[in-house]
Amino acid sequence: MSVEGTSVEAPVLDVAAFYEVVTAHLEAAFGRRRPLWVRGEVAKVYEKGHVYLDLVDAGSDTADTRRPVLNAHCWSRQWAPLKARLAADGVTLAAGMTVTLYGYVDVYAPQGKIGFSVLDVDVTSLLGELARRRLELIGRLRAEGLLEANGRHRVPAVPLRVGVVASPATEGFRDFAGVLEGSGFAFDLEVVPSLVQGEGAPPQIVAALEQLGARRPDVICLVRGGGSRGDLACFDDESVARAIARCPVPVFTGIGHTGDESVADLVAHTRAITPTKLAEDLVERVRTWREERLRRPAARVLERASDLLEEADAYVAERRRAVVLGVRDRIRAEERHLASTRRRLVVDARRTLEGARSRLEHHRALLAAYDPARRLAQGWSIVTDASGRVVREVEAVSVGDELSVRVATGSFGARVESVGEA
Numbered sequence: 001m002s003v004e005g006t007s008v009e010a011p012v013l014d015v016a017a018f019y020e021v022v023t024a025h026l027e028a029a030f031g032r033r034r035p036l037w038v039r040g041e042v043a044k045v046y047e048k049g050h051v052y053l054d055l056v057d058a059g060s061d062t063a064d065t066r067r068p069v070l071n072a073h074c075w076s077r078q079w080a081p082l083k084a085r086l087a088a089d090g091v092t093l094a095a096g097m098t099v100t101l102y103g104y105v106d107v108y109a110p111q112g113k114i115g116f117s118v119l120d121v122d123v124t125s126l127l128g129e130l131a132r133r134r135l136e137l138i139g140r141l142r143a144e145g146l147l148e149a150n151g152r153h154r155v156p157a158v159p160l161r162v163g164v165v166a167s168p169a170t171e172g173f174r175d176f177a178g179v180l181e182g183s184g185f186a187f188d189l190e191v192v193p194s195l196v197q198g199e200g201a202p203p204q205i206v207a208a209l210e211q212l213g214a215r216r217p218d219v220i221c222l223v224r225g226g227g228s229r230g231d232l233a234c235f236d237d238e239s240v241a242r243a244i245a246r247c248p249v250p251v252f253t254g255i256g257h258t259g260d261e262s263v264a265d266l267v268a269h270t271r272a273i274t275p276t277k278l279a280e281d282l283v284e285r286v287r288t289w290r291e292e293r294l295r296r297p298a299a300r301v302l303e304r305a306s307d308l309l310e311e312a313d314a315y316v317a318e319r320r321r322a323v324v325l326g327v328r329d330r331i332r333a334e335e336r337h338l339a340s341t342r343r344r345l346v347v348d349a350r351r352t353l354e355g356a357r358s359r360l361e362h363h364r365a366l367l368a369a370y371d372p373a374r375r376l377a378q379g380w381s382i383v384t385d386a387s388g389r390v391v392r393e394v395e396a397v398s399v400g401d402e403l404s405v406r407v408a409t410g411s412f413g414a415r416v417e418s419v420g421e422a
Contacts, residue, residue: 138263
């Protein structure tokens, strides 16, 4: 067989031999011993023990069917430690992410594919990409007015009804709840459990916020203890940030350790550096209200009441002294008045008795002068009829009437024999 422009001595290769030649050339230029860096945008990612990536030119049009695609893969032996390192830095490979991969070319003859076996990932560039995306998200939220949206909600003066989005088994939640329970105040916790790390966390956090928002507690606390940047990555999720912004209840965050700041912290109404500090801030709000609205007014009332009681005691003591002195003076005056009255009564009584005695003697003399016994002794007599009436005139008797006649030495009976005029 002869083809124009070719040598009759050129070898004829079968398919397997062809791939051996191609593989040899590629390995010589880009094989395991000559790894290189490749940069591209993740169009598709699939993980099942191993991880498989489809890379395209960053910024290429997704509708362009002719854009070059590099099928990359990382075998489980290399992927397990690499994934852990990425997670520690808060990185999760996802579609749309621009990555820089270090690896070598390999050929998979059964499918006629040229692949790229990944040995490492440039975490620095990925972190820069994540930071850029985070800044872009913050910019979008700020432009939409969502960074301040939840902060405009009014926090009740005594926020005792507390909704909590957390994983109850975590130390961060236990620290948070322990501070509230030990405060001595009647905090009422309504906990909606949720994952607080990993790819499944954002939708659960969003659902928990919506559930608690519908129940309208005083505040909602989003709680998560410390961890790596990767552990806290879910709190930089856009869906979580938007759920906090549109929540009708003030959302407080206590996420991570001192120095950790997530997008959720920026959107929330109030942010604390740790779950423990968040609980302490809630307790302090209630304690401040009690101090300002109850204890201080009560102390002022007590102080004023004490002053009033002291004034009242002084007034009562003064009035007691005045009453005692007044009564004493009045008694003494009454005693003097009684003594004077007694003296007047003695004088008046003596004068009255003497006057009465004089009048009695006078009356006695008069009575003696008009005493019937004297008249009887002088020869007078008293005649009475049968009924005892004194006979004063002859018309009062008739012939035959029985009469009684009293004289000085006694009395005797008489009968009227005749009646004559004087």
